[in-house]
Amino acid sequence: MTNVIEVHELTKRFGSVTALDGVSFDVAPGEVFGLVGPDGAGKTTLFRILTSLLLPDGGQATVLGCNVVKDHWAIRARVGYMPGSFSLYPDLSVAENLEFFAAVFGTTVKEGYELIAPVYRQLEPFRDRRADALSGGMKQKLALSCALVHRPELLFLDEPTTGVDAVSRREFWDHLAVLKSSGLPILVSTPYMDEALRCDRIALIHDGRLLGVDTPAAIGKRFTRPLVRIAGSDRYGMLCALREHEHTASVNLFGDSLHYTDSRPDLSGDEIARDVTSFLDGRGFSDARVEPIEPGIEDSFMSLMASEAA
Amino acid sequence: MNSAALWAFIVKELRHIRRDRQTLTILLFMPLVQVVLFGFALRSDVRNVRIAFVEPAPDAATVALRNRFAATNRFRVVARVRRMDDVEPLFRRGEADVAIVTEPDFASHLSAGDTAHVAVIIDASDPNTGSVIRNYAQAVLAAYEGDLTENRGATRIITDVRMRFNPTLESVNLFVPGLIALVLTLVSALMTAISLSREKERGTLEVLLVSPLRPWQIIVGKVLPYLGLAFANVLTALLAAWLVFHVPFRGSVPLLLGESVLYALASLALGVLIAALSSSQRGAMMAAMLATMLPSALLSGMIFPIASMPRWLSPFTNVVPARWFIVIARGIMLKGIGLPYLWRETLVLIAMALVLITVAVRSFKPRLA
Amino acid sequence: MSAESATSAIEARNLTRRFGSFVAVDHITFDIRAGEVFGFLGANGAGKTTAIKMLIGLLPPTEGEAHVAGFDVRTQRLEVRRNIGYMSQRFSLYPDLTVRENIRLYGGIYGLTDSEIRERSSSLLERLGLSGSAGDLVARLPLGWKQKLAFSVALLHEPKIVFLDEPTGGVDPITRRQFWEMIYAATARGTTVLVTTHYMDEAEYCGRLSIMVEGRIAALGSPEELKRQFGAASVDDVFVQLARTTSEPGTAA
Numbered sequence: 001m002t003n004v005i006e007v008h009e010l011t012k013r014f015g016s017v018t019a020l021d022g023v024s025f026d027v028a029p030g031e032v033f034g035l036v037g038p039d040g041a042g043k044t045t046l047f048r049i050l051t052s053l054l055l056p057d058g059g060q061a062t063v064l065g066c067n068v069v070k071d072h073w074a075i076r077a078r079v080g081y082m083p084g085s086f087s088l089y090p091d092l093s094v095a096e097n098l099e100f101f102a103a104v105f106g107t108t109v110k111e112g113y114e115l116i117a118p119v120y121r122q123l124e125p126f127r128d129r130r131a132d133a134l135s136g137g138m139k140q141k142l143a144l145s146c147a148l149v150h151r152p153e154l155l156f157l158d159e160p161t162t163g164v165d166a167v168s169r170r171e172f173w174d175h176l177a178v179l180k181s182s183g184l185p186i187l188v189s190t191p192y193m194d195e196a197l198r199c200d201r202i203a204l205i206h207d208g209r210l211l212g213v214d215t216p217a218a219i220g221k222r223f224t225r226p227l228v229r230i231a232g233s234d235r236y237g238m239l240c241a242l243r244e245h246e247h248t249a250s251v252n253l254f255g256d257s258l259h260y261t262d263s264r265p266d267l268s269g270d271e272i273a274r275d276v277t278s279f280l281d282g283r284g285f286s287d288a289r290v291e292p293i294e295p296g297i298e299d300s301f302m303s304l305m306a307s308e309a310a
Numbered sequence: 311m312n313s314a315a316l317w318a319f320i321v322k323e324l325r326h327i328r329r330d331r332q333t334l335t336i337l338l339f340m341p342l343v344q345v346v347l348f349g350f351a352l353r354s355d356v357r358n359v360r361i362a363f364v365e366p367a368p369d370a371a372t373v374a375l376r377n378r379f380a381a382t383n384r385f386r387v388v389a390r391v392r393r394m395d396d397v398e399p400l401f402r403r404g405e406a407d408v409a410i411v412t413e414p415d416f417a418s419h420l421s422a423g424d425t426a427h428v429a430v431i432i433d434a435s436d437p438n439t440g441s442v443i444r445n446y447a448q449a450v451l452a453a454y455e456g457d458l459t460e461n462r463g464a465t466r467i468i469t470d471v472r473m474r475f476n477p478t479l480e481s482v483n484l485f486v487p488g489l490i491a492l493v494l495t496l497v498s499a500l501m502t503a504i505s506l507s508r509e510k511e512r513g514t515l516e517v518l519l520v521s522p523l524r525p526w527q528i529i530v531g532k533v534l535p536y537l538g539l540a541f542a543n544v545l546t547a548l549l550a551a552w553l554v555f556h557v558p559f560r561g562s563v564p565l566l567l568g569e570s571v572l573y574a575l576a577s578l579a580l581g582v583l584i585a586a587l588s589s590s591q592r593g594a595m596m597a598a599m600l601a602t603m604l605p606s607a608l609l610s611g612m613i614f615p616i617a618s619m620p621r622w623l624s625p626f627t628n629v630v631p632a633r634w635f636i637v638i639a640r641g642i643m644l645k646g647i648g649l650p651y652l653w654r655e656t657l658v659l660i661a662m663a664l665v666l667i668t669v670a671v672r673s674f675k676p677r678l679a
Numbered sequence: 680m681s682a683e684s685a686t687s688a689i690e691a692r693n694l695t696r697r698f699g700s701f702v703a704v705d706h707i708t709f710d711i712r713a714g715e716v717f718g719f720l721g722a723n724g725a726g727k728t729t730a731i732k733m734l735i736g737l738l739p740p741t742e743g744e745a746h747v748a749g750f751d752v753r754t755q756r757l758e759v760r761r762n763i764g765y766m767s768q769r770f771s772l773y774p775d776l777t778v779r780e781n782i783r784l785y786g787g788i789y790g791l792t793d794s795e796i797r798e799r800s801s802s803l804l805e806r807l808g809l810s811g812s813a814g815d816l817v818a819r820l821p822l823g824w825k826q827k828l829a830f831s832v833a834l835l836h837e838p839k840i841v842f843l844d845e846p847t848g849g850v851d852p853i854t855r856r857q858f859w860e861m862i863y864a865a866t867a868r869g870t871t872v873l874v875t876t877h878y879m880d881e882a883e884y885c886g887r888l889s890i891m892v893e894g895r896i897a898a899l900g901s902p903e904e905l906k907r908q909f910g911a912a913s914v915d916d917v918f919v920q921l922a923r924t925t926s927e928p929g930t931a932a
Contacts, residue, residue: 038851039822051520053678072676073522081520087513091329092322103318104521136723146517162849165722166879166915167922191849192878194915206851235884236863253856255913256883256902302852 004029004064004154004185005050011058012045012208019045021208022059027187032180034199035189036301042208043189044084047158050187051081064153077105080152082143084159084189090132094123094142097131098149105150112149115182119175120145137168144175155179157188161195173198193298204301211304216297223295223303225249226269228276230258232288241283247275252302259299260290268292315523319531326505327535337501337539341493341547348485349555356442362389362397362406369417375428378454379410384446401433408432408443420458483558486551487639488612490544490570491632492603497540498574499602500595502581506532507594510585516678525674533578540574541567560646566639569652572659573635577602579666580631586673606632634658688713688840688871689734693743696729703729705894706743711887713839716862716872718882720914721891722922727875730891731842734873736760748839761789764833767844771829774818778809781817782832789836803831823854830861834870841865843874847881859884879915888914890921897921 005027012020020042027033035043048054050063052072060067066074088097095109098120102109113120119141126134131142140160147155157176161169173195176186188199196202197216204211204219212219232238239258242251249263262272269292280288327334361379365372368390379385388406391397400406411429413419419426430447434440509515518528544567551557580602588594607613609623610632616624627633634655641647641655649656689711696704704726711717721727732738734747736756745752748762772781779800786796804810807827817825826846833841843862847855859881862872874885882888883902890898890905898905898921902914911917 038854039849041851048516048678053516053519055677076520077522079520081517083513083516085513087517089322089326089514090512092325096322096325100318100322101517101521104315104518104523106312106315106522159849163723163845163877165725165877165922166918167722169877170919191851193852194879236860236867239860239863253859253884255880298852305851305853 002029002065003027004031005033005062005187007046007050007059007061009059010046010049010056010061012042012049012054013057018208020049020056023205023208023210024059025203025210025213027185030180030183030185031200032176032186032188032198034196034202035187035205036191036193036196036202036297037189037205038191041205043205044158045208046205047081047083047156047187047189051079051156052076078152079154079156080147080150081156082147082158082160084162086139086143088131088139088143088146091130093128093130094134095127097142098145101146102149107150109149112151115151115179116145116148118178119148135168136164137171140164140168140172141175144172148179152184155184155186155188157186159189159191161190161192169195193296193301196297202297204297204304206301206305206308209308211301211308219300220294220296223300225261225303226267226272227293227295227299228260228269228273228290229254229293230260230276230280230288230290231256232280232285234285238280238283238285238288241280241285242276245276245279250303250306254298259293259295312522312527316527316531319523319527320534323505323531323535327539333501337497337543338546340496341489341543342550344489344493345486345547345550346554348489349551356439356446357384359385359443359446360388360405360407361385362391362400362409363387364391364394364397364409364411366392366412366414367416371417371420371426372412375410375412375416375451375454379447379450382446382450385450397431401431404433406433407439408447410447483555483644484640485612486547486555486557487643488607488610488632488636489551490547490639491573491610491612491635492606493543493547494540494570494574494635495577495602495606495632497543498536498577499581499584500598501536501539502532502578503584503588503594503598504591505536506582506585507588507591510589511591519676519678525676526671529582529671529674533582536578537571537574540577541570544570557643559643561642562648565648566642569635569638569642569656569659572656572663573631576631576659576663576666579663579670582670583666583673586670586675605630609633610636612636631659631662634662686713687711687746688715689717689745689747689873691730691734691743691745694730694733694740694745695742696726696733696738697741702894704733704740707891707894707896708743709889709896709899711840711871711873713871714866714869716866716874716884716886718885718888719873719875719891720882720888720918721875725891725922726894727891728844731844731873731875735763735765735842761836762839764836764838764841765844766826766829766833766841766846768826768846768848772817772825772832775816777814777816778804778820778828779813781828782835785832785835791836799835803835807831823850823857826850827854827858827861830858834865838870840871840873843872845875845877847876847878855881879913879918882914882918890918892922 003026008024010020010023023046035046037043045054049056049068050061052068052075055069062068063075064078068075092100098109102112123138123141123145131139134142144160161172164172176188180186190196199216201213201215202219203213212222230238235253235258239251239253242248242260247263249261251258251260260276273290273292277288277290363376376387380387389400394411397406397409409431411431413427416426428451430444432440432443509518552559581598584597584601585594588597609627609630611627612632616627616633619627638652638655641652687710691707691709693706693708694704695702695706707730719727729738733740734745734752736752736759739753747759750758750762752759776784782800782803783796786800804813809824809828812820820828830846847858850858866872876882885902887899887901888905889896898917900908905914905917906912909917909920911920
């Protein structure tokens with residue numbers, strides 16, 4: 001089966017700003033593909049080109065086999081799109097919003113109910129509530145229901161979890177997993193690195209360029225230097241101390257610890273750990289616990305960003 | 311065409327209108343308030359003119375003349391004095407608008423068939439009011455003179471001015487057609503521009519564009535509910551004018567409503583065009599005010615007659631749809647004439663509506679940016 | 680001012696806010712120590728925003744009391760506001776003013792003298808590496824720079840306490856860390872920081888956390904204490920255990 005999305009050397013400029021710079025990737029049928037990167041990286045521009053809302057300045061893209069420039073009406077009838085900003089009618093009720101979007105696509109809520117049921121069932125007790133009186137998580141669920149109600153063949157979700165609390169975000173990704181199991185391919189963007197783990201494949205995007213396209217695990221493996229994790233009570237103190245260490249290549253806050261790489265290329269993780277422990281001990285951080293660890297997506301992203309900038 | 315989608319769009323639009331209580335209230339009451347405001351405050355006809363009489367010798371003829379003035383509902387006699395000097399303070403204190411000065415031998419001159427002199431002195435600090443008062447005063451004097459010559463059976467040319475279609479010179483009659491134009495512009499152009507640019511600002515337009523809806527469907531769905539609202543407003547304005555000011559309606563109501571729809575279509579298209587060109591609700595609102603409300607009020611002949619505009623300005627009035635609609639509406643309402651006389655103006659309106667609709671649909675891109 | 684409150688930057692006692700029959704904030708009690716980074720977590724609609732609004736004197740409490748920098752949020756709102764800084768993701772700086780104009784404006788609002796503003800703004804710009812962009816419109820700055828600048832501006836009048844409402848939303852991972860290093864640097868100078876975030880790794884950066892659920896504080900302590908208490912591997916897990924709601928809260932966040 002052919003890819004549901006094929007993007008080749010896509011470029012888009014707004015005046016002097018290059019929003020997308022030679023972006024290429026494919027999305028396979030049934031795949032959940034994540035675009036991971038900060039605001040302003042070009043995610044929204046990419047979504048708008050793929051949903052035929054914007055014309056690219058260079059390169060080609062097809063969606064479900066249709067050219068995004070020429071076949072825009074064919075694409076629009078077949079995809080579901082949830083834009084980055086909350087884009088429902090705040091003065092209409094939950095049910096009115098859903099019915100409206102069903103009708104716009106020439107269908108009814110009843111016909112699409114099976115697909116939206118897992119998401120919409122939680123909203124049904126509030127079907128008469130105005131959309132602007134819903135909490136953030138509930139709004140996202142309603143927007144997802146509206147994007148799904150016409151049973152699209154491909155789903156575009158632009159930052160569906162931005163501004164949503166951690167619990168609602170997990171629930172949202174659980175819903176996406178259910179949708180994926182029904183065979184629906186999904187292109188989803190997020191600024192949250194932890195959400196990348198829930199995708200089949202991801203593309204790291206920064207400043208309009210893709211820094212890498214692969215499975216989350218393989219992206220983590222692109223980070224080839226030995227990495228150590230440093231835990232201890234005064235993390236900021238240790239961070240400042242290590243900034244002055246002559247062998248530090250990078251040191252960063254990472255949740256409840258620090259992540260450190262060494263500038264000496266031939267040292268193993270254990271050797272680095274011993275060296276850092278003695279350095280911190282000499283600086284009075286006697287409770288520092290240092291151990292080699294496997295790098296994650298965020299380590300990779302940061303090192304790719306840094307090497308891109310260099 | 312997917313008529314269910316269009317119907318759903320209209321229903322959605324009606325819900326927006328209904329739930330925005332504040333705007334809806336304003337829209338429904340505005341025609342009423344405007345008719346009353348224009349009718350009472352902006353009228354250029356003058357009533358209760360305070361008149362003083364300078365009568366050195368109040369003979370029979372002088373008294374007859376004074377009674378003649380007092381009998382009209384325009385003049386109120388505020389003073390009768392002997393000498394000219396006594397009337398001056400009245401003008402200065404603003405207690406009199408006009409003074410009628412008769413000469414001492416007024417009656418005897420008249421009966422002798424001589425020329426009798428009457429001076430009319432008017433406070434013309436407001437020139438418009440001044441000239442209106444002069445017209446009234448002259449009309450009363452002419453009528454008086456007419457009576458005199460008739461009684462004597464002498465053959466003389468009598469000036470007989472008749473004010474056609476608006477014999478009592480009620481300015482409210484003239485304003486109501488203009489008002490209908492203004493209300494239609496406001497509801498059609500302004501409201502459509504605001505409501506469409508709101509979809510843009512909220513991001514809902516983005517979702518609508520990524521749907522099988524064609525641009526013209528979005529436009530029709532947006533425009534139809536406001537057309538209905540505009541229609542209701544025309545009826546309210548007409549009813550208010552008829553009930554409060556007894557504005558006559560001499561022509562065909564269906565014809566006026568039909569012409570109103572035509573005019574509303576042109577305005578709606580203008581609203582869509584403005585929304586397509588502006589990026590925010592606020593911008594659309596300002597643009598709609600500038601591009602539609604102001605010309606409709608100022609360049610349409612509604613308040614200021616086109617004939618008295620500077621020569622360079624008057625060609626510009628031709629591109630203002632309201633200018634043509636007002637001619638039509640005045641024709642139907644005040645003259646009771648129909649299409650045989652108004653087909654030219656109607657054709658201009660049709661052409662304008664067609665051009666604007668075409669441009670509006672073209673300007674409404676199926677893409678962002 | 681009691682001896683105890685001298686070391687507490689914020690003291691809340693049974694702070695409560697009702698909207699009609701809905702209790703947005705339900706008798707919350709906590710202390711935030713001077714110089715602490717305090718994470719204020721909770722699901723959307725749990726009452727965080729309402730609580731913060733009461734603490735910065737924008738919304739009077741229906742019940743209970745709170746002292747911020749030693750001042751009563753109910754009766755000394757002006758003093759409260761003079762002693763706090765505020766920055767949120769949604770509103771921070773005027774995008775249509777330049778960097779320098781924004782700094783001048785905030786300096787002026789907080790009553791700094793011209794020479795103070797000049798001095799502090801040049802050192803601020805230098806620290807951020809923005810000296811070359813002082814004349815640029817804020818709208819033109821990348822998001823990360825904007826947020827760092829907004830934070831520095833919120834600190835311009837040297838407030839005792841800064842409230843940061845989702846300061847790093849959508850910011851790239853490197854800039855987020857730089858932002859947090861700025862937070863630590865500010866607390867090292869004695870400033871107290873109250874911060875909300877949806878990034879759970881950032882919750883681990885805080886000295887202590889509170890997690891609000893349906894208007895109440897369901898957990899309070901250092902990240903380590905909370906993880907121990909709930910037998911969880913991360914603050915994320917603690918949060919999910921506490922906040923997984925089965926029903927929609929009464930109104931929007």
